[in-house]
Amino acid sequence: MKMFLLTLLSFMLLACGTTDVDPGARPENGGTTPEETEMVLKDAPFPVGVAVTPHHMKSEPRYNALIKKEMNSITAENHMKMSHLSSARGEYTWDGADYIVSFAKENNMRVHGHALLWHRSIADWVNELPKGDRELWIEVMKEYITDVVTHFKGDVLSWDVVNEAFNDDGSWRSTPWYDNIGEDYMDLAFQFAHEADPDAILFYNDYGMEYSTAKRSKISEEVTAMIERGVPVHGIGLQMHIDIYSTKSNMVASINAAASCGVLVHVSEFDVRTNPDEDKNATFTEEVAQKQRESYQYMFEALMTIPQHQQFGVTMWGLVDNHSWLSDAPDWGLPFNKEYERKPAYYGIIDAITVSEE
Numbered sequence: 544m545k546m547f548l549l550t551l552l553s554f555m556l557l558a559c560g561t562t563d564v565d566p567g568a569r570p571e572n573g574g575t576t577p578e579e580t581e582m583v584l585k586d587a588p589f590p591v592g593v594a595v596t597p598h599h600m601k602s603e604p605r606y607n608a609l610i611k612k613e614m615n616s617i618t619a620e621n622h623m624k625m626s627h628l629s630s631a632r633g634e635y636t637w638d639g640a641d642y643i644v645s646f647a648k649e650n651n652m653r654v655h656g657h658a659l660l661w662h663r664s665i666a667d668w669v670n671e672l673p674k675g676d677r678e679l680w681i682e683v684m685k686e687y688i689t690d691v692v693t694h695f696k697g698d699v700l701s702w703d704v705v706n707e708a709f710n711d712d713g714s715w716r717s718t719p720w721y722d723n724i725g726e727d728y729m730d731l732a733f734q735f736a737h738e739a740d741p742d743a744i745l746f747y748n749d750y751g752m753e754y755s756t757a758k759r760s761k762i763s764e765e766v767t768a769m770i771e772r773g774v775p776v777h778g779i780g781l782q783m784h785i786d787i788y789s790t791k792s793n794m795v796a797s798i799n800a801a802a803s804c805g806v807l808v809h810v811s812e813f814d815v816r817t818n819p820d821e822d823k824n825a826t827f828t829e830e831v832a833q834k835q836r837e838s839y840q841y842m843f844e845a846l847m848t849i850p851q852h853q854q855f856g857v858t859m860w861g862l863v864d865n866h867s868w869l870s871d872a873p874d875w876g877l878p879f880n881k882e883y884e885r886k887p888a889y890y891g892i893i894d895a896i897t898v899s900e901e
C-alpha cells in the first residue's frame with residue numbers, strides 16, 4: 544500500500560512538472576529507495592562530514608540528531624576562520640569553535656579545521672599592519688598559526704592551512720600574505736602549522752580544479768614542488784562547489800590530478816547547485832533532483848577509484864538546503880531538504896557506496 548501511494552505521488556508530481564520534488568520518489572534509473580536502505584552516509588569507505596554552525600547546533604535539535612546519525616566528521620563552516628577567532632593581536636574568541644570540537648569529541652567524530660589562512664577572512668587588525676614589512680608579516684603569521692593550531696592540538700585532526708592561493712588562470716592570488724611576504728608564505732605557513740602540531744594532517748584547499756585546467760596544473764605542480772622541498776603538505780582539498788551541469792569527466796580529472804601528487808584527497812566543501820544562474824523563480828523539480836543525484840553519485844564514485852589510502856573523505860558544505868550559503872539564490876545544493884529529509888542526492892551517495900560494500 545505504501546509503495547502504491549508513493550508511486551501514485553510520483554506520477555502526480557511528474558504530471559505537475561515543476562512541483563517541489565518528493566524526497567522519497569523512486570528514481571528513473573531504479574536506484575536505491577528509502578525502503579531498501581539501512582545504510583547511512585558514514586558507512587562510506589572514508590569519513591563523511593559536514594560544515595556546521597554553532598547557532599544551528601544549539602537551536603535545532605534535529606540538526607545535531609541528523610549529524611550524529613549520518614556523519615563521522617565535522618568542520619566549522621565559519622568559526623575557525625581568522626576573522627571569527629581573532630579580534631586583536633594575541634586575543635582570541637574560541638567559544639564557537641570549542642563548542643563544535645566538544646560535540647565532535649562527545650560523538651566520536653573527527654574534526655577537520657578550516658581554514659588558517661584565507662584572503663576573505665583576514666582579521667581587521669591584520670589589515671591594519673604596515674605594508675611591505677616582510678619580517679613583521681612572517682612573525683604575525685607564525686604567531687597566529689601557532690596559537691590556533693596549539694589551541695586545538697589533539698582535537699583537530701587536520702587543517703586547511705592555506706585556502707585559495709591561486710587564481711583560475713593559475714597565477715598567484717594577491718592576498719595580504721602573498722603581497723607582504725611573497726610566494727614562500729605558503730611553505731612557511733605549512734612549516735609553522737607542522738611545528739605547532741607535528742601530528743596534524745595539513746591540506747592545501749581550493750576551488751575550481753574541476754573546471755580550470757590551468758589551476759589544476761598549477762596546484763598539482765606547486766604541491767609536488769612543496770613536497771620536493773620538504774614542506775609538510777599532506778593533502779589537497781578540492782572544495783567542489785559544483786552544479787548539475789558539471790561533467791563527470793571534470794570531477795574525475797580534478798580528483799585524479801590531486802591524487803597523482805601522492806597526497807590525501809579531501810572533497811572538502813561539496814555541494815551541487817541546481818540553479819547556478821540564480822533564477823529567482825527557480826524551483827527544485829524532479830528533473831533537477833535526478834541530475835543532482837547523479838552528480839552526488841559520480842563524485843563519490845570518483846573518489847572511490849583513487850587508492851584507498853589517499854581517500855581522506857568528503858565534507859558537505861552544510862547539512863540542510865535552507866541553511867546552505869547557496870540558499871538565497873535560491874538553490875538546493877545538499878542531500879537533505881529543509882525538513883531534514885533525504886533527497887534523491889542522498890540515494891546517489893548510497894548507490895555509490897553500496898558498490899564498495901558488495
Ligand code: G3I
Pocket residue numbers: 620621624663664706782812868
Ligand atoms: O552571523 C552573521 C549574522 O549575525 C549577521 O546578521 C549576518 C549579516 O550579513 O552575517 C552573518 O554572518 C555571515 C556568515 O556567513 C553566517 O551566515 C557572514 O556575513 C558571511 O560572510 C558568512 O559567509 C560565509 C563565507 O564563507 C565567508 O566567510 C559562508 O557562511 C560560508 O559558507 C563560506 O564558506 C566558504 C569557505 O569558507 C571557503 N570556500 C568557499 C565557501 C563559500 O563561499
